[in-house]
Amino acid sequence: MGDATYAKGLEGVIAAESEICLINGAEGKLYYRGYSIEDLAKSSTFEEITYLLLYEKLPTESELSSFQNKMRKSRPIDTVVQNMITQFPEKGSPMELLQSVITYLSSTVSHTIHHSDKCNCRDTLHQIAQLATVLAMYQRVREGKSYVAPREDLSHGANFLYMMRGEEPDPAEGAIMDKCLILHAEHGFNASTFTARVVASTLSTCYCSISAAVGALYGSLHGGANERVLDMVDAIGSLDNVESWIDKAMAEHKKVMGIGHRVYKAKDPRATVIEEYLKTLSENKGDSFYLDMLTKIEATVNDRMKAEGKLLFPNVDFFSGAVYSLLGIPRDLFTPIFAISRVSGWLTHILEQRKDNRIYRPKCLYEGPQGQSFVPIEDR
Numbered sequence: 001m002g003d004a005t006y007a008k009g010l011e012g013v014i015a016a017e018s019e020i021c022l023i024n025g026a027e028g029k030l031y032y033r034g035y036s037i038e039d040l041a042k043s044s045t046f047e048e049i050t051y052l053l054l055y056e057k058l059p060t061e062s063e064l065s066s067f068q069n070k071m072r073k074s075r076p077i078d079t080v081v082q083n084m085i086t087q088f089p090e091k092g093s094p095m096e097l098l099q100s101v102i103t104y105l106s107s108t109v110s111h112t113i114h115h116s117d118k119c120n121c122r123d124t125l126h127q128i129a130q131l132a133t134v135l136a137m138y139q140r141v142r143e144g145k146s147y148v149a150p151r152e153d154l155s156h157g158a159n160f161l162y163m164m165r166g167e168e169p170d171p172a173e174g175a176i177m178d179k180c181l182i183l184h185a186e187h188g189f190n191a192s193t194f195t196a197r198v199v200a201s202t203l204s205t206c207y208c209s210i211s212a213a214v215g216a217l218y219g220s221l222h223g224g225a226n227e228r229v230l231d232m233v234d235a236i237g238s239l240d241n242v243e244s245w246i247d248k249a250m251a252e253h254k255k256v257m258g259i260g261h262r263v264y265k266a267k268d269p270r271a272t273v274i275e276e277y278l279k280t281l282s283e284n285k286g287d288s289f290y291l292d293m294l295t296k297i298e299a300t301v302n303d304r305m306k307a308e309g310k311l312l313f314p315n316v317d318f319f320s321g322a323v324y325s326l327l328g329i330p331r332d333l334f335t336p337i338f339a340i341s342r343v344s345g346w347l348t349h350i351l352e353q354r355k356d357n358r359i360y361r362p363k364c365l366y367e368g369p370q371g372q373s374f375v376p377i378e379d380r
C-alpha cells in the first residue's frame with residue numbers, strides 16, 4: 001500500500017480545499033462563506049444566500065435585485081416538464097423525478113463546460129429555480145390538481161408553498177419555509193456534495209453532477225431522517241410513553257432518530273434555529289403535539305445519555321419534519337425539499353471544483369485473489 005492510508009468511508013480524509021462552508025462541530029457552529037447560519041437565517045433570504053454562495057460575497061441591492069429577478073423569471077416549467085410530471089409512474093419517487101427533470105434540462109442548454117471561467121453554471125439558474133416548481137406540481141398532480149404557475153412577487157420558499165397549495169401562504173409560513181431552505185443550502189463535504197464534485201471533476205456538465213448528487217441524497221443514510229423522526233413520534237404516541245419508549249430503544253441499542261451527528265458534538269445550530277420556527281408554528285396553529293413530544297424526547301435522551309457519559313444532541317432533522325408537517329407538506333417530500341435547497345450548495349461546489357480541478361481518483365486496497373489460471377468455459 002506504500003505510504004497511502006486507508007480510512008473506511010473516507011473518515012477524517014481531507015479531499016479538497018474549500019472556501020464555502022465551515023463547520024465547527026465541537027462548538028456547534030456553522031458558517032456559509034464566513035457568515036454564521038444564525039445571522040443568515042435571521043436576516044437573509046434563500047435567494048440572497050444563493051447569491052452569496054455562488055458569487056462569494058453578499059450582493060448589493062442592485063445585484064440582488066437583478067439576480068432575484070433572473071431566478072424568479074426562471075421559475076416556470078415548460079410543457080415538456082409538465083408532461084414528464086403528469087406522466088411520471090405512480091410508483092416512482094419524487095427524487096427520481098427531480099433527477100429526470102435535471103437531465104432533461106441539461107439537454108435544453110448548450111454547455112460551455114470544461115473550465116471554471118467558461119462554465120455557464122451560474123447563468124443556468126433554472127436548475128435552482130425550477131426544482132421547487134417541479135416538486136410543487138408533482139404534489140398537486142398526485143392530489144388530482146393542476147399546475148399552479150409560479151409568482152414573481154414571492155420569496156422562493158413562499159412561492160413553493162403557494163404553488164403546492166394553490167393559495168398564498170400566510171407571510172409567517174412563507175418566511176419559515178424560505179428560512180428552512182437557507183438552513184439546508186450547504187453543509188460541506190457530505191456525501192451528495194462530494195458526489196457532485198467527483199462528477200464535476202471529470203469535466204462532466206453541472207447538470208449531470210447535480211443529477212448524481214440528487215441520487216446520492218436519495219439514499220436513506222443521507223436524506224430522510226426527519227421523516228423517520230415523525231414515524232418515531234407516531235410510534236411513541238403520547239407524552240406518557242416517551243420515557244419508557246426511549247428506555248426500551250436504548251436497551252435494544254436502537255438509534256433515536258434526529259439525534260447525534262458525525263460532525264457536531266454539540267447541538268446542531270440549525271436544530272436550534274428550526275426549533276424556534278416550530279414554536280412559532282405550533283403557537284400560530286394552536287397545535288403543540290410535535291413540539292411537546294420532541295421537547296420531552298430531547299430532555300429524556302439528554303438525561304439518559306448523560307448517565308452513560310455520552311453527549312448526544314438533536315441534529316437538523318429532529319425538528320424540521322415537524323415544521324414541514326405543520327406547513328402541510330407530506331413526509332415523502334421532506335428529502336426532495338432538502339434537494340431543492342441543497343442544489344445551491346451543489347452548484348457552488350461544482351464551480352469551486354472547476355476553479356482548480358483535478359479528477360478524483362483514489363485507490364482501493366485490493367483484497368481479492370491473485371495469480372489465478374484462466375479455465376476455458378467448457379472445463380469449468
Ligand SMILES: CC(C)(COP(=O)(O)OP(=O)(O)OC[C@H]1O[C@@H](n2cnc3c(N)ncnc32)[C@H](O)[C@@H]1OP(=O)(O)O)[C@@H](O)C(=O)NCCC(=O)NCCS
Nearest residue numbers: 225254255256257258259260261262263310312315316317
Ligand atoms: C448521525 C449518526 C449516523 C452519526 O453516527 P456516528 O458519528 O457514526 O456516531 P456513532 O454511531 O459512532 O455514535 C456514537 C455513540 O453514540 C450512540 N448514538 C449515536 N447516535 C445515537 C442515537 N441517535 N440514538 C442513540 N444512541 C446514539 C451510538 O450508539 C454510539 O454509542 P457507543 O459508543 O456505545 O457504540 C448517528 O448519530 C445516527 O444514526 N443518528 C440517528 C439518525 C439521524 O438522525 N440521522 C441524521 C443525521 S443529520
